[in-house]
Amino acid sequence: MTEKSWLTDIPQMERSDLLTIRKTLDGAYREFSRSYGDTIESFFDPLLQFLIWFEKLLLTSPWWLVIGAVALISYAASRSWKLVASIIVVFMAIGYFGMWDDTMRTMSIILVCTLISIGLGIPIGVWMARSDRAQSIVTPVLDVMQTMPAFVYLIPVVMLLGIGKIPGVIAVVIYAIPPVIRLTNLGIRLVDKEVLEAATAFGASPMQRLFGVQLPLAMPNIMAGINQTIMMALAMVVIASMIGVKGLGQPVLKSITNQYFTLGLINGLAIVALAIIFDRVSQSYARRTQQHLAGGKHD
Structure with missing residues (x-):
């Protein structure tokens, strides 16, 4: 040859x-x-049942009750009447333009995905912060999760579970969970070693140091991670609609396939409005937490 x-x-x-x-x-x-x-x-059946129940709760509750609950939670987190007034106006506009049901469906899946990401991400971040070996194992996995195209997540999930809410939740969580893991790890590692030594000198156990010192001091970083997780979850709404997740993403997808400019624009703006609301509330809460830890006054 x-x-x-x-x-x-x-x-x-x-x-x-x-x-x-x-x-x-x-x-x-x-x-x-x-x-x-x-x-x-x-x-995943229990999670599916919870998702269906939560979505029905938001859809069947009176609009004024939902807006009131959101406003109350927002004020408790931010202590800002201006932010609360803006949120009320945004939700009234969403209802006026006929996007209330889709917005409630999107809120339900985003909130559930965020709670799952927090419940899984913070413990993993703590584990990484307490073990260099764990960090060396998890970090490459997070790198792959953050750089893999979002559509690729859908392939194995749909092949395994078909289309519907659960595959959408799994895809959103995989896409959105890395920030809360990374920033929890970073926040705990940035805690001053002298503070930890002082806590140890006062007889604090490892668990007491974690819950009494490290997590409170790392809270601004953790809240930043939660904020980014919410933003990434909202970014997946349109993609998740391709596998049957109902909400604001489906009208946007419909507008793409049928060239309905106004439909896509209005629903896209609703997604942006939700993202801004979640962003402002979580950032305000993070600032208040940091001021509280620093001994400052609340706004």
Whole structure:
């Protein structure tokens, strides 16, 4: 075989090997889906029931009650009447333009995804902060999760669980959870070692140091991570609508496929409004927490 023909055969051999690997992996995943898909689906049934209940709660509650609850929570977090007034105006506008139901559906899935991300992300971040080995293991995984195109998340989830709320929640959580993990880890690692030594000198146990010193002092960073997680979850709304997640994302997707400019613009602005509301409330709460820790006065 001449050098030229040998070099020419390399791409053909590589394509053959790649095709074999792809067929093997695809077959293995299909077999895994057939064998364990129902079991995995049943595992998520409680979460699905909670999602359905929460969505129905928001949809069936009177609009004034929902706005009042959101305003009350926003004021408790921010202590800002201006922010509360802006939130009331935004929700009134959403109702006026006929986007109330889709907004409630989007709020329900975003809130649930955020709670799941916080419940999983903060413990993982704490684990990373307490172990350099854990950090070296988790960091590459987070790098992949943050750089992988969002559409790629949907492929294995849909193949395993089909379309619907649960696949959407899983895809959103995978996309949105890295910031809260990273910033929890960073916040705890930035806690002054002298403060920890003082707590140890006063006889604090490792758990007392964690909950009494490290987590409170790391709270501004943790809140920044939660803020970014909410923003990324909202960014996934349109993509998640492709696998049957109802909400503001579906009209936007419909406007793309049918070239309805106004429909996409109005629903897109509603998503932006939700993002701004969540951003302002979480940032205000983070500032108040930081001022409280520093001994300052609340706004």
